[in-house]
Amino acid sequence: MAGTAFITGATAGIGAASARRFVAAGWKVIVTGRRAERLETLVTELGADKVHAIAFDMRDDAAIDHAIAALPPAFADVDLLINNAGLALGTAPAQRADLAQWRQMIDTNVTGLVTITHKLLPVLIARKGGIINLSSVAATYPYAGGNVYGGTKAFVRQFSLGLRSDLHGTGVRVTSIEPGMVETEFTLVRTGSQAASDSLYGGTTPMTSEDIAETLFWVASQPAHLNFNTIELMPVSQSFAGFQVVREN
Numbered sequence: 001m002a003g004t005a006f007i008t009g010a011t012a013g014i015g016a017a018s019a020r021r022f023v024a025a026g027w028k029v030i031v032t033g034r035r036a037e038r039l040e041t042l043v044t045e046l047g048a049d050k051v052h053a054i055a056f057d058m059r060d061d062a063a064i065d066h067a068i069a070a071l072p073p074a075f076a077d078v079d080l081l082i083n084n085a086g087l088a089l090g091t092a093p094a095q096r097a098d099l100a101q102w103r104q105m106i107d108t109n110v111t112g113l114v115t116i117t118h119k120l121l122p123v124l125i126a127r128k129g130g131i132i133n134l135s136s137v138a139a140t141y142p143y144a145g146g147n148v149y150g151g152t153k154a155f156v157r158q159f160s161l162g163l164r165s166d167l168h169g170t171g172v173r174v175t176s177i178e179p180g181m182v183e184t185e186f187t188l189v190r191t192g193s194q195a196a197s198d199s200l201y202g203g204t205t206p207m208t209s210e211d212i213a214e215t216l217f218w219v220a221s222q223p224a225h226l227n228f229n230t231i232e233l234m235p236v237s238q239s240f241a242g243f244q245v246v247r248e249n
């Protein structure tokens with residue numbers, strides 16, 4: 001059944017594809033992100049009756065308050081929160097990592113996500129709605145250079161499970177989506193290098209934003225008595241590496 005979805009991080013990748021997927025199925029969407037011109041492009045493409053755009057930074061508490069308070073009546077009954085905005089910054093090992101980048105990941109992926117969730121919980125409970133959080137395989141499988149990014153995504157997974165407990169009896173559904181490699185702007189943002197991004201995805205068949213958008217839509221379309229707690233998915237071309245061992249000779 002169609003409703004209204006609040007999708008964070010809809011200026012690119014999974015969020016933009018999700019906005020298109022949900023609108024194609026008759027949903028209304030609220031799309032957010034810092035790049036206002038990309039949000040306006042979505043409004044033009046999909047229609048102002050279906051898309052409400054609000055540009056703000058996930059780290060700006062007052063802007064989040066304002067965005068929610070200023071929702072037009074046609075978009076105020078939020079049935080689904082898709083907590084998608086997030087990023088990885090840097091690939092250096094912890095001992096050489098940039099502390100400012102660590103803080104930006106935590107402020108966006110953790111603090112921003114819980115802030116929006118907290119502020120939308122009253123309407124989500126009133127609507128018996130749903131929350132879909134974008135975690136990652138990095139929540140479960142550590143890799144060198146994943147340090148704080150993996151930590152933020154482990155938080156998202158565990159927060160999702162905790163929300164399920166707290167929301168028991170409210171009818172609100174919560175799902176943690178945990179993808180492997182999806183080709184988006186993610187690696188460009190992480191490394192600042194288009195060449196690094198091309199080389200990571202080159203010669204593989206990664207998942208696409210549309211693959212994940214379809215998964216989110218499928219989760220949201222299940223009967224109201226079903227809750228998918230976690231979904232982990234990867235492209236066939238990606239799997240697991242072994243443990244590292246230091247050899248002394």
Ligand SMILES: NC(=O)c1ccc[n+]([C@@H]2O[C@H](COP(=O)([O-])OP(=O)(O)OC[C@H]3O[C@@H](n4cnc5c(N)ncnc54)[C@H](OP(=O)(O)O)[C@@H]3O)[C@@H](O)[C@H]2O)c1
Pocket residue numbers: 008009010011012013014015032033034035056057058059083084085086087088108134135136137178179180181182183184185186189
């Ligand atoms: N790509 C993958 O392989 C992969 C795998 C597992 C999980 N994920 C997760 O999936 C989610 C979406 O990532 P993606 O792959 O679609 O990456 P993407 O193409 O880089 O999109 C990230 C989105 O997050 C938004 N965002 C980042 N920082 C923000 C901030 N401070 N305030 C507001 N919005 C912010 C960006 O918008 P603006 O820059 O316009 O603000 C953009 O719309 C992330 O949470 C990511 O961790 C991705």
